[in-house]
Amino acid sequence: MRDKIQLGRRTAAPDGEVVVFLIGMRVNHLWALHRWLPVFFAMPAMLRELVRDRSAGLLHHVLLTGLPRTYYVVQYWESKEKLLDYARSPERKHHSWWGRLNRYVRESKGHVGIWHEMYVVPPGRYESLYGDMPVSGLGKAYGVAPAGAGARGRMKVAV
Incomplete structure (x- = not known):
């Protein structure tokens, strides 16, 4: 699906502070799939949870890559409090994934x-x-x- 082009010059219109969270991974050894694939699949699971529950505070996200080794997500949040609450909440996927991710990274050497x-x-x-583009970022x-x-x-x- 294509986003509709907005003709003319536009600017973002936040009301208050802006919270941007960048998170990513770098595959250092491509052939060791068993070491990095679990890390690669963790983020989509958390993003699906956040998209389903908008009350968690994620406003928008963009998946980006620096192929073939670097993958990251730019996230925009309602507030730093909501971002930190999501990260700490035992009921959310991040809490359980964080321990696993640290173990995968530690064991991946x-x-x-x-x-x-x-x-x-x-x-x-x-x-x-x-300018003359779909709304983004x-x-x-x-x-x-x-x-x-x-x-x-x-x-x-x-400036």
């Missing part, structure tokens, strides 16, 4: 690596522009508005 980064960005400290997570002012005006700080 360098065959697979994992990483994550979380960014909590205050209002006025992010900027986005989408921050705009898909938080909604869009006409772009209007240049980057300096959208950020509300000196």
Whole structure:
């Protein structure tokens, strides 16, 4: 299915801070499937859970790859609290997977690596522009508005 192209210039329209979570894995030894395949399949299971239960706080996600070795997900969240609550909740898939993932990585002896980064960005400290394209990224997570002012005006700080 194709997303509808939004003609003109648009910008993301979050109300408040923006929470972006990047998480990924790197396959260090391609031939050792038994070492990295369980890690590879963990994220889709958690994403399915989050998409089914929107109250958990995930607004949007994008799966990306740096073939053939690196796979990662960009996630946009309602709040840092909801992200951290999801990660800690014993009722959620992340809790049980986290222990398993750490064991797989530890036992893989360098065959697979994992990483994550979380960014909590205050209002006025992010900027986005989408021109003649489908809504994506921050705009898909938080909604869009006409772009209007240049980057300096959208950020509300000196650029």
